[in-house]
Amino acid sequence: MPAPSPTPRNPAAQASLEGALPAALARIAATPGVYAALWCGSAARGEADAHSDLDIHALVTGDHRWRSSFVAGGVPVEVFHNPARKVRAMLAQPDHATVAMFAGGRVLLPHPDLDALFGEARALYAAGPAPRPLTPAERHTLLDEVVEARAALTEPVHPLLVASAAGRLVRALYAARGWWEVKPRVWPRDLARRGAPEAGLLHAVLSEASAAERQTALEALAFSLLPGGLDYGESASEAQTVA
Missing domain, CATH: 3.30.460.10 (Beta Polymerase, domain 2)
Structure with a gap:
């Protein structure tokens, strides 16, 4: 407990x-x-x-x-x-x-x-909860967010896109590692307590002064979670019945 x-x-x-x-x-x-x-x-x-x-x-x-x-x-x-x-x-x-x-x-x-x-x-x-690895469709969605932030590197909205992508990556990290979820404001402290290298990457995402440094930290965080790095691969969502 x-x-x-x-x-x-x-x-x-x-x-x-x-x-x-x-x-x-x-x-x-x-x-x-x-x-x-x-x-x-x-x-x-x-x-x-x-x-x-x-x-x-x-x-x-x-x-x-x-x-x-x-x-x-x-x-x-x-x-x-x-x-x-x-x-x-x-x-x-x-x-x-x-x-x-x-x-x-x-x-x-x-x-x-x-x-x-x-x-x-x-x-x-x-x-502890059962680890839940990313599905190919979930991986594609996360990769999209990271690439979208890269595309907005010189735009004022870049910090918002980086923060949103980092939040989704950290939530996926907790699921994939089989860790109980905690509130976002506890993430830095909890990751550091676990000795996870992602703690330093998240700190960099949140604190780096330049857009390029923030984006670099975000992509490093993504590399720690996304198999195959930042390359797109094949994926498909679950089929749903159309009413």
Whole structure:
């Protein structure tokens, strides 16, 4: 499971969020149908910053799921209400965000159903997702984005095209390597933690001053992922029925 930080990233924000927990939990527990609650996200891991909120997964009876948000103790709260069977289905997909949040969560309102889901998520997180190599069609699409950025090298839109292509490449990298997805703002830190050389390439994409240097870094990032480099090959998408 995600290891908690030894100290909060922002102690004042962490303290504020933890102080709001009793009021938030009281409101959630009073919601009809709620019978269990798990505190998730950065604050639950002790990693809160000034932009963090309280993320709570609540198990509910019945056949409906919904999201709600409110303010408690001066901090924003977001609650994901789901029947236990829906959470189990999301874990089985697997839905990366749900696996990570449950694996790193802290029980607020205990129940055997929550204990079971918590254990399933921890086991899934420890095993990691199955690697998913690029399909030929996906490779073609990524290559198109890199080449499109190269074609706009001298245009003002170049930084936007480079950033968009880099984002798609990094997402594809996580899928191909069998890594759990993380939020984009965590990519540099997470790649560095993994010792991935792509961390340096992503930093260069985001920080190089000249368009030529940005493009060079982008293409190096693409080379690390795209079999055959930047040469087009044969590809075809899946056939779809036309209505």
